[in-house]
Amino acid sequence: MNGLLTDLYQLTMAAGYFEAGKSDEIATFEMFVRRLPQGRHYLVAAGLPQAVEYLETLQFRADEVAWLRSLPQFSRVPREFWSYLLKFRFTGSLAAAAEGTAMHAKEPLLVVRAPLIEAQLVETYLLSMIGFQTLIATKAAHLLEVADGRPIVEFGSRRAHGPQAGLYAARAAYIGGCVGTSNVMAGYQYGIPLFGTSAHSWVLAFDSEREAFRKLQDLLGDRCAYLVDTYDSLEGTRKAASLGKPIWGVRLDSGNIVSLAKGARKILDEAGLRHAKIMATNELDEVRIREILAAGAPVDVFGVGTALATSSDSPALGAVYKLVEIEVDGVSRYPSKKSEEKATLAGAKQVFRYSGFDVLGRMNEEPTADGDYVRVLKPVMANGRRIAPLPSIEEARAHAQLDRPRPGAWVDLSAELLKIQP
């Protein structure tokens, strides 16, 4: 089914390239963002394993091809194209920034080099998959910057853009630095730690809040987090505290989190439950978390839903996928769209990462700046197959924590670009 997860114009162009005898031309496309989304000062790359899986399995089923042939748009397309499509596989190469890598505007997140039709067809899926996971990993990292060392749990599956978006949001948020998620499938598929104990309906389903809490304690022991705001948050905290150990803590989900957290802390401490944690939830984002912490609220853990799983203040990454080179019979051409962009570097680019700044250069060149550097874009696929196993999600998460730039620590790349222009 993968083949149809694309925009129609990728298929009309594919048919047109085929007709025009361009099947053998080798194209290079780069994915990048022209500018960072509002409120972000870097990106955290994510989504690569899903992109690679797509490229490795992409094909068109016979019934899908038969349906495509029936579309009025394709009435003039010759039969040879449909035979081609039935045998279609991605045979190209892919270089990409590893998951968890901090990235800046204009830096390629990935570079695809493949026969023109193949490289074109995969655009929509790659932009959507890498774009979304990078968007959410980036949001998680920015949320964590204001959380001042407190852990954040991703709770946004219900507000994500469908069930699959919920799963990938959980995955990307974990790479971006969250400690876990409520999404059970994300635990099953990716081994991400799972959080969550009960909703208001749990309390409402019992005759008393106290009974509901006791049943939860019986079930969960020292993992028991009581949701205390069904009737009155402090009264609820008192009931939870009166049950004593075992307890993980309480969750505050409404009202003035600052004063309630202080009150709840006092109640728990006085009951000898100094190790019991306070989790805050309810429409949290960077602004709210900063306010809560600035006011000295003793919140130990934040649960963030909508703002994280939809990146609600900037809900799209705006990544683009641009043709930067076409090779015909061994001769390369470097197309460029508009005159003002001709000042940019021609062809596929590499990000050379020095200590504290990046230099954007040609993929196969050595950069001119002094000092040690690493090549950020690494070969991932060749001849349509992955070259080596990808880093695990834990490695990606660890990489994101190490690679996180300080605000202002990056040079303006547009200046560098001109400097090293050939």
Next chain:
Amino acid sequence: MNGLLTDLYQLTMAAGYFEAGKSDEIATFEMFVRRLPQGRHYLVAAGLPQAVEYLETLQFRADEVAWLRSLPQFSRVPREFWSYLLKFRFTGSLAAAAEGTAMHAKEPLLVVRAPLIEAQLVETYLLSMIGFQTLIATKAAHLLEVADGRPIVEFGSRRAHGPQAGLYAARAAYIGGCVGTSNVMAGYQYGIPLFGTSAHSWVLAFDSEREAFRKLQDLLGDRCAYLVDTYDSLEGTRKAASLGKPIWGVRLDSGNIVSLAKGARKILDEAGLRHAKIMATNELDEVRIREILAAGAPVDVFGVGTALATSSDSPALGAVYKLVEIEVDGVSRYPSKKSEEKATLAGAKQVFRYSGFDVLGRMNEEPTADGDYVRVLKPVMANGRRIAPLPSIEEARAHAQLDRPRPGAWVDLSAELLKIQP
């Protein structure tokens, strides 16, 4: 796999309800929004067939249950619960607003009545699926309100929150009134008309723009839409016009759409191509479309991507799913969370739609207002199975066009609620 597409706390509560002997209690949950998203004055319900399919097929595989048992959260859960989960099926009933129905804040989009565990477990998926599609159908309808009769095509797959979100965004946008989408899978699965002909890379892949245009014309005939802004939009339009018929039109994707559309219209008209259309794209939203039309730009069709497929100005619906009734041995209880909400109607509600206003009443009551009305929530499933075929996507789209309320034509439901409170 469906069973794991949920929040962990749904499963801890399920285990807890099971342990507490609450498996036979019958719960009723309602899904609604407390307030409309910013910038929206009504909702367009969407996503019901996918929700029903989920409820009909929901189950847990043996390997999934074995994995759940291994989680530390479930160490105290008795073996009987896992046997229960292996046989789990949704056996309840569902009432819902038909797709395409205009809905207001506080009005239930759907009502689930089922054994407590079942009704609880399905919350996350229902919120995510109905919430997202309703969000996008609503956005499409609001975009169309400002398009003054011009058609809008959904072009946002690349910016959607993953490939599945792109597919459902296309589906929902069509229900909300769009004429079609670029998403090929949406054409294949749902029969939605497909649009899109070529990208900038098409032009760049040929030696000249003129050659690229001629090849496209050869391929697409009178469906040929030339993307004219690769180098210079008006020069591109002249090249397109010089090729004469057949032509569908031109697409403007950058620059000052107003002046370019006027210029392009003149060029096309002077070439005798009065029927050739002008499509505008490039980060359009309600504000831009209103500006373009207010300036008298002769744009015939709009293509909207990011703003539509992510509902970027309000990227979450904020729907909730609330327990409103529990029945034990034939006796009903009406839980309510907080004192200030006790003034709302107890139990499951029905939306009685009169001409020009709605009344919210108990599900099985007759409303007190004079005049003819329809019951907006209709029975969809009983005993875990659908009662009758759901309306087709074309019927849903037609319903959305008829049911679209004028701004201000709705009464404040909070007042009505109190008026008819029992």
